Amino acid sequence: GESVGLHLPTLSVQEGDNSIINCAYSNSASDYFIWYKQESGKGPQFIIDIRSNMDKRQGQRVTVLLNKTVKHLSLQIAATQPGDSAVYFCAEITGFQKLVFGTGTRLLVSP
């Protein structure tokens, strides 16, 4: 399943499913994007990044897709596990070298 939302939407999946989390970013001049995972009561944890001169990047079980035409970013998690349950944020680096975070998506993985 996939999720698009404006304010902390929730994506519920079964263990083993593939998850797709979407994000719309705001600044067409941003040249670097990062996905973070945040577990309850903790700080954000880096997952994967992508530069604006790329449209796809793969990591271990995760893939990030970038569509600059529509300013859209997605995170795909393969074979989702209960330990993947968290809130996921996309973030963009602006021209001022600041991180601007998106609204976030809560991923719930049931066994």
Add this chain to the structure above:
Amino acid sequence: GAVVSQHPSRVICKSGTSVKIECRSLDFQATTMFWYRQFPKKSLMLMATSNEGSKATYEQGVEKDKFLINHASLTLSTLTVTSAHPEDSSFYICSARDPTATRHNEQFFGPGTRLTVL
């Protein structure tokens, strides 16, 4: 990877008092540290950028006299919430930039501090 710690992890204080939160880079020197604020079920909002040895740069709408930031060394930045009020209750997260990190402008995040003002 680089480790950033925060202290305390949780703090409860009375309205009108001041609270200091520490952010430390444990295994690297951070020339730049950042302070974020996060309300429940919301995203992280940058409050200020702190450069070692100079004044912090605050984001629009953040009161610099209320949120005092000191970055006196390459491994420590502090955020003091002065005359705290219940509306200051939030999750405060710091991050530190490691200038030697291979990733572009990578920030390493602390575990956050939960502030509750009664």
